[in-house]
Amino acid sequence: MDFSPTKLLYYDHMFLLQSSATLLSFFKGDDGRRALILDSTIFHPQGGGQPSDTGFIAISESDIKFIVQDVRSKDGVVFHYGVVEDSNEDLESKLEKGKEVSLQVDESRRKLNSRLHSAGHLLDICMQKVGLGNLEPGKGYHFPDGPFVEYKGAVPQNELQGKQRELELDANALISRGGKVTATVLPYAEAVELCGGCLPDYIPHSSNPRILKFGNNPGCPCGGTHVSDISEIISMK
Numbered sequence: 001m002d003f004s005p006t007k008l009l010y011y012d013h014m015f016l017l018q019s020s021a022t023l024l025s026f027f028k029g030d031d032g033r034r035a036l037i038l039d040s041t042i043f044h045p046q047g048g049g050q051p052s053d054t055g056f057i058a059i060s061e062s063d064i065k066f067i068v069q070d071v072r073s074k075d076g077v078v079f080h081y082g083v084v085e086d087s088n089e090d091l092e093s094k095l096e097k098g099k100e101v102s103l104q105v106d107e108s109r110r111k112l113n114s115r116l117h118s119a120g121h122l123l124d125i126c127m128q129k130v131g132l133g134n135l136e137p138g139k140g141y142h143f144p145d146g147p148f149v150e151y152k153g154a155v156p157q158n159e160l161q162g163k164q165r166e167l168e169l170d171a172n173a174l175i176s177r178g179g180k181v182t183a184t185v186l187p188y189a190e191a192v193e194l195c196g197g198c199l200p201d202y203i204p205h206s207s208n209p210r211i212l213k214f215g216n217n218p219g220c221p222c223g224g225t226h227v228s229d230i231s232e233i234i235s236m237k
Contacts, residue, residue: 024097115234130166130170183226
């Protein structure tokens with residue numbers, strides 16, 4: 001199958017939960033799962049340490065509803081995996097290329113995923129504030145079953161407990177204070193400036209990175225979904 005990259009509507013409209021799109025393909029994958037490919041989507045695929053969105057896709061001029069259970073991206077193409085809700089209609093004729101569809105993301109799951117992902121970035125900000133900016137952030141895991149961020153480096157054992165307490169106090173102070181959260185796609189030079197003068201090596205100089213900004217703190221590149229205000233993280237410990 002050869003498809004153009006899926007347009008990611010949440011990149012520019014991070015808080016959008018409903019949209020419309022055009023169906024490009026409905027098929028059964030090698031693993032037996034049914035999948036839809038659309039020209040655009042508001043569903044965030046699993047990646048960047050964040051779980052995928054779930055929800056449903058309704059097919060126009062029919063009673064067919066495709067329950068989205070998992071979303072993945074490969075080579076820029078987003079695959080919506082799931083099952084067709086009970087329907088007496090002929091799937092092959094109704095789920096043909098060119099059909100208009102309506103997308104609905106599960107709001108409670110999206111909000112939880114966004115809170116956990118934002119909390120990981122807030123932790124990065126606090127690491128700088130408590131004197132641990134020399135530690136390099138590595139893997140981020142923003143799933144509900146035990147979110148964490150790994151850092152490369154070491155903290156002296158006699159300082160570890162105190163730094164953990166400092167991080168908790170600083171994070172919750174920022175949450176209490178609040179601050180607008182934005183995500184903007186920018187030319188590389190502007191992104192560098194917004195991120196304090198440098199970007200990770202894996203971001204090509206020819207690209208237009210999507211930069212996440214928490215209040216007045218330096219920005220950072222990120223492709224995920226997030227809260228609209230730091231206060232929506234609620235608390236960290």
